[in-house]
Amino acid sequence: MNETIKTILDHRSIRSFLEKELSEEQIRLIVESAQAASTSSFVQAYSIIGIKEPAKKTELARLAGNQAYVAKNGHFFVFCLDLNRLRLAAQLEGIEESEIFESLSSTELYTVGVVDAALAAQNASIAAESMGLGICYIGGLRNALYDVSALLKTPDHVVPLFGLCVGYVDNRTDKKQRLPMDAIYHEEEYKTDEKMSEQLHSYNRDISDYYLQRTGGKRADRWTEMMANKLTNAQRLYLKQFLHDKKLPLN
Incomplete structure (x- = not known):
């Protein structure tokens, strides 16, 4: 490297x-x-x-x-x-x-x-x-x-x-952990929602652990939770x- x-x-x-x-x-x-x-x-x-x-x-x-x-x-x-x-x-x-x-x-x-x-x-x-x-x-x-x-x-x-x-x-x-490579990188065609959902569930656990450690247990946000909140609160219209x-x- x-x-x-x-x-x-x-x-x-x-x-x-x-x-x-x-x-x-x-x-x-x-x-x-x-x-x-x-x-x-x-x-x-x-x-x-x-x-x-x-x-x-x-x-x-x-x-x-x-x-x-x-x-x-x-x-x-x-x-x-x-x-x-x-x-x-x-x-x-x-x-x-x-x-x-x-x-x-x-x-x-x-x-x-x-x-x-x-x-x-x-x-x-x-x-x-x-x-x-x-x-x-x-x-x-x-x-x-x-x-x-x-x-x-x-x-x-x-x-x-x-x-x-x-x-x-x-x-x-x-350093914040990014989405797993498999959730970002597709080969030949876009992955199915089922496969993507599996990867997001795994990522949620990683991100919750990150916030728990960073905040001393005060936050345990899931990535999908944060994105859902963002989408339900439209900004800068x-x-x-x-x-x-x-x-x-x-x-």
């Missing part, structure tokens, strides 16, 4: 960072690593906004659901779907926005941007962890995208998708309207 794979397999979310900023060299290498990720048809439909200003990080922490580590870390990155750059590219080629509206608002191009941003972020995360730093993804930014967008001054056709805390680890958390307002009605 090489060092890259060791770094990947040792991943865990870090939510407690030392009050030490990343160097400009570290930031540059993390962003360059993000840019080295695969991108559909060379579109590169994402942008990264780095946040250093303490007051702005504090406000983003509040908007993300009062997550303190959004404010206290070495550097905070916001990964955005960015189709505005494509609009500008077309404009430079003498093409009016009305001529490309159908493409800019397509579900396909939106999907390309989301995938591109996710691939870039994961490259950035692995780069940071290879430097001995910790990371934590922040989906909570989508709790208040109108406010986040206003704070970051993102124009139409740009959507802040998630944040990424990066910094020097203060408290290294335990305003997103469709937000995308429409950002001129991304998704046709």
Whole structure:
């Protein structure tokens, strides 16, 4: 097993960072690593906004659901779907926005941007962890995208998708066991529900044991229980309207 794979397999979310900023060299290498990720048809439909200003990080922490580590870390990155750059590219080629509206608002191009941003972020995360730093993804930014967008001054056709805390680890958390490989990896065809259910029952026992140990017996959540609760409490249903307002009605 090489060092890259060791770094990947040792991943865990870090939510407690030392009050030490990343160097400009570290930031540059993390962003360059993000840019080295695969991108559909060379579109590169994402942008990264780095946040250093303490007051702005504090406000983003509040908007993300009062997550303190959004404010206290070495550097905070916001990964955005960015189709505005494509609009500008077309404009430079003498093409009016009305001529490309159908493409800019397509579900396909939106999907390309989301995938591109996710691939870039994961490259950035692995780069940071290879430097001995910790990371934590922040989906909570989508709790208040109108406010986040206003704070970051993102124009139409740009959507802040998630944040990424990066910094020097203060408290290294335990590693959460993922779903068994057999529940994720299918060969030739998708597994039956019966087979999947067997794997989920086994996984439930592992996750309950994890929470029992981590909380000193205060929690024993099952994975299927957590997912069922998530599905019965729909979140962020305003997103469709937000995308429409950002001129991304998704046709």
